[in-house]
Amino acid sequence: MATVNCRVLKKGKCVVTQKYKGTTHGGIDLVGEGYTLDDVVAHSAGEVVSVVSNINYNTYKSGQKIYGNYIKIKHDNGMYTIYAHLKYGSIKVKNGQKVSKGTVIAYMGNTGYSTGAHLHFEVRDVNNASVDPTNYLSSDLSNANTTKYTVGKTYTLQVNLKVREGAGTDKKQKKYSQLTADGKEHAVPGENAALKSGTRVTALQVINVGNDVWLRIPSGYVAAIYQGNIYIK
Ligand SMILES: [Zn+2]
Structure with a gap:
């Protein structure tokens, strides 16, 4: 698959291995260029609002956490990003910590419901509803992209x-x-x-x-x- 610019991996290159499918897959799956692993970096400035870091399994069983280790960041415009399946022991940020765009927050991994190391990346709007992250891979978050207008309304x-x-x-x-x-x-x-x-x-x-x-x-x-x-x- 094609390599695209992306600002959630440190080297800035991603391959999308699984697309956004709304309710059945609320984010996109990414690996580095050439199916490599990389550091995960904050998409934009914001504050860490959720961290799970104690997951060290990578098979999904009933009652286990699907995301594995993950980080959720609230950004200055009210939108959120989520980085999931992070490697056990690699998380570098704490709940409540402020991060800048490009801050290394963890390393890609295979924790949770995952069948190979990759980053599951989500974007949520101000109402915490998932939106397709594809358009944001190399561009700023904007409420604009989640606001829709309809002719006649x-x-x-x-x-x-x-x-x-x-x-x-x-x-x-x-x-x-x-x-x-x-x-x-x-x-x-x-x-x-x-x-x-x-x-x-x-x-x-x-x-x-x-x-x-x-x-x-x-x-x-x-x-x-x-x-x-x-x-x-
Ligand atoms: Zn995924």
Whole structure:
């Protein structure tokens, strides 16, 4: 299988040996380049919120822990990462400890329900629900990637938002006079158009611009997620 960049192993290269399958496999399985083992490092800065380090078996029996030795880290944006099947005796962090991005936290192992040494890596959103970690292997955690918008649904502006003629901050800002009648009612007075925080909008189209998400609404285009900040939800 293909080697990909990944920031949870010290050498920065991973092979994905098992994909994310939601409820039946809430993470991805990784080995190092060439099916090698490596140090496990923190994906991003955060605080260790859970550590199990006393598992020294690697066969699954009823009542035994599936994850084996594992570490769970809560990150600054409220999301979590989990690193499982860690080698017995290799864990270098304690519960409550702050870690930086790239801090060595343990060594890959074969503890718990595991049939060969690998890292089982999970990403959880702010509600502790698992999300596919694949997109985060070499990029920052972002609530943005776990927020979904649906055409036809109605959302609420969390801040005052400029209305533009297209999706992107390089697009021209609309004039107040160009808004729909309904938009004018909810706009901040002034020459350029900005809708007030709390305005309800219906998504007519959802547009991805890099890591950002824009919505087309009846009055124009507004940033729903910009640089990791959620402006509409
Ligand atoms: Zn797994």
